[in-house]
Every structure is written in C-alpha cells, then in structure tokens.
Amino acid sequence: MDRTDRAIIDELRRDGRLTNVELAQRVGLTAAPCLRRVRQLEEDGVIVGYHARVDPAALDRGFEVLVNVDLATKDRDVVLGFEEHVATLDEVVECRRMFGLPDYFLRVALPDLAAYEAFATDGLGAIPGVAQIDSRLTMKVIKAEPA
Structure with missing residues (x-):
C-alpha cells in the first residue's frame, strides 16, 4: 500500500459517499486509475464496507x-x-x-x-x-x- 492508497482510504473514511471523480480529484488521480485502486483495496480486504453514521x-x-x-x-x-x-x-x-x-x-x-x-x-x-x-x-x- 502506497501513499496514494492511504490518501484514498483517508478520504473515504471522512466521506464514504464521495463519487469516484471527487475522490480522484482529492487524491490527485484521474477517475479510471482511482477506481482501479479502490476496487483493488476492496478485493484485498482493506476496505471492508461502507456505512451510514446515524445519530x-x-x-x-x-x-x-x-x-x-x-x-x-x-x-x-x-x-x-x-x-x-x-x-x-x-x-x-x-x-x-x-x-x-x-x-x-x-x-x-x-x-x-x-x-x-x-x-x-x-x-x-x-x-x-x-x-x-x-x-x-x-x-x-x-x-x-x-x-
């Protein structure tokens, strides 16, 4: 896992509802490589799910x-x-x-x-x-x- 993967994880931890385009912009990638990295993080079990925080x-x-x-x-x-x-x-x-x-x-x-x-x-x-x-x-x- 490199610095970009960690940046992706940090952004998704702050806001799991980011679109891929928004996420890519925040981490300095274009949409396609960003999506590949997110999918790889999911397949590797690093990202285990997305949740709604409820009061x-x-x-x-x-x-x-x-x-x-x-x-x-x-x-x-x-x-x-x-x-x-x-x-x-x-x-x-x-x-x-x-x-x-x-x-x-x-x-x-x-x-x-x-x-x-x-x-x-x-x-x-x-x-x-x-x-x-x-x-x-x-x-x-x-x-x-x-x-």
Missing part, C-alpha cells in the same frame, strides 16, 4: 454506558455461553474479550438510565457465570473514530 439519539440509543464484566469462572462453557448470550443483546454495540481484568469490555446503547438499570439487572445480570458488572458513564467524548 444514536434518533434511534433512541443516545445513552451510552461502558461496562466491564467479570466472570465467576473462566471455564470454556461459561465463556462461550456468555459470549453467545451477549451477541444476541441489541443493546450491546461492542463486546471485547480482554486479557487480564476485566474479562469483557462492552459498549451499551439505550434510551436512558432507567433502561440501562433494567438491562444491567435483567439482561447482563441474568447471564449465568457473571460475577461482577462495573458501569462507567462518559462525561464527554474527546475523540472517536467514525462508526
């Missing part, structure tokens, strides 16, 4: 909570059961298994605090093997990559 509040998911989850035991059945269950929860927008503690880091999006309380109690808290749930509320987002 979470418009979907009644404007209240975001960062959640650390620790499991009581780390045996295979508990871990797989937790991961399978969490993957089905619409409120969970991101789930990462961590090295060390916590066992899992989740980003959860809901309408409000009351909805989170119900989710923590009846959703996460009801999953077999969960030992501890530690919630963090964001005061201010300083920097975030586009979703």
Whole structure:
C-alpha cells in the first residue's frame, strides 16, 4: 500500500459517499486509475464496507454506558455461553474479550438510565457465570473514530 492508497482510504473514511471523480480529484488521480485502486483495496480486504453514521439519539440509543464484566469462572462453557448470550443483546454495540481484568469490555446503547438499570439487572445480570458488572458513564467524548 502506497501513499496514494492511504490518501484514498483517508478520504473515504471522512466521506464514504464521495463519487469516484471527487475522490480522484482529492487524491490527485484521474477517475479510471482511482477506481482501479479502490476496487483493488476492496478485493484485498482493506476496505471492508461502507456505512451510514446515524445519530444514536434518533434511534433512541443516545445513552451510552461502558461496562466491564467479570466472570465467576473462566471455564470454556461459561465463556462461550456468555459470549453467545451477549451477541444476541441489541443493546450491546461492542463486546471485547480482554486479557487480564476485566474479562469483557462492552459498549451499551439505550434510551436512558432507567433502561440501562433494567438491562444491567435483567439482561447482563441474568447471564449465568457473571460475577461482577462495573458501569462507567462518559462525561464527554474527546475523540472517536467514525462508526
């Protein structure tokens, strides 16, 4: 990947709706070679998709909570059961298994605090093997990559 490929990626990350002509102008290429490069980046798996960023509040998911989850035991059945269950929860927008503690880091999006309380109690808290749930509320987002 060269400087031009990186420029293409940077421009598409800022605005995935650019036409090929606009993209080519921004990166200093003509349309045909620009399109070939974009297609190659797609075929190589560098560009994996194009998405619309939507205001979470418009979907009644404007209240975001960062959640650390620790499991009581780390045996295979508990871990797989937790991961399978969490993957089905619409409120969970991101789930990462961590090295060390916590066992899992989740980003959860809901309408409000009351909805989170119900989710923590009846959703996460009801999953077999969960030992501890530690919630963090964001005061201010300083920097975030586009979703």
